[in-house]
Amino acid sequence: MFTLGVDVETVSRTRWSPSPAAESMAWLKLTAASGTHPVFGDPGPLARASLGHRDVALLVDLLPHSGDIYVPDLLIPRPGAGIRRDELIEEQIGRIEATAQDEVESQVFTYTEIHWSRPLSATTRELVESGRIQRRLANGLARFWRDALADGWPELSAAADRDIAHRAKSVISYGIGRTLGELHPEIGWAGDAITLAKPWDGELDLAGQELVLVPGVLGKPEVTAQVDVPGEAVLYYPARRIGAGRDREPGRIAQVVGAARAALLADLETARSTAELARRIGYTAGTVSYHLSALHRAGLVSKARDGRHVLYQQTSQAAVLLAGSA
Known part of the structure; x- marks a missing residue:
């Protein structure tokens, strides 16, 4: 005791x-x-x-x-x-x-x-x-x-x-x-x-x-x-599990990786640049760049250079995660 x-x-x-x-x-x-x-x-x-x-x-x-x-x-x-x-x-x-x-x-x-x-x-x-x-x-x-x-x-x-x-x-x-x-x-x-x-x-x-x-x-x-x-x-x-797990699937926080990154991933079925994503999602270019770097390290987005721009696109792994959270 x-x-x-x-x-x-x-x-x-x-x-x-x-x-x-x-x-x-x-x-x-x-x-x-x-x-x-x-x-x-x-x-x-x-x-x-x-x-x-x-x-x-x-x-x-x-x-x-x-x-x-x-x-x-x-x-x-x-x-x-x-x-x-x-x-x-x-x-x-x-x-x-x-x-x-x-x-x-x-x-x-x-x-x-x-x-x-x-x-x-x-x-x-x-x-x-x-x-x-x-x-x-x-x-x-x-x-x-x-x-x-x-x-x-x-x-x-x-x-x-x-x-x-x-x-x-x-x-x-x-x-x-x-x-x-x-x-x-x-x-x-x-x-x-x-x-x-x-x-x-x-x-x-x-x-x-x-x-x-x-x-x-x-x-x-x-x-x-x-x-x-x-x-x-x-x-x-x-903590008491008040309401825990009743309004979401288990693992949703981890799978959807948060609202900002989920929004970016969902918009990356098509390859897009940082500037284009910033315009479409409504975040600053710096914020988008930070989240894209994290998603790239985790293998959820790929990147490829197209002239002066770097284009990002969701990987197959990201597509599976997003489908599982739908």
């Missing part, structure tokens, strides 16, 4: 928030393991193609392997208060880059040695010692987010917000104690503590500190506590 001691101030400062960084790490771990999500299906070619980027690969190297459970807190910064949903990811990316060097060394060197059954890679160790890993990790999260999750974030955020709205109604009707005790079967409320039914014993005093509760959508249906950094406590629990 793991216990989080709380007081009146902790309870008064408890808040809920979605976490795009946490969703990204869950999706990245699933992608790296060639797994399939029970609701959202296969991560898709864009997510897999992103694994080839060196900074995304660095993130993967710091995720637990082979039954290990420890994830350095710096990879999943606590969501800030009062941040707009569409700005949360930028705030979290900025916090990764701003992580203090001593905190990086403590989490990556000390805690992985305690909790992992494998040694830290020499490349990662060298980057930590050089003080350059914070920027690389921040860039890796930004890259994977753009490639794999940005277009699907409104739906993921809405799923988390449905859970948060349900908890808010519960607090109003029954109080925060009962609400905390009903978050998950592993979570209990003891009046002055939150208990977590875990196979290890431990106790942490959160008196006077803020506690952030994060409903997870893409992660495993389990409860985890993030408590490495003093004053930065986060409790993750699986």
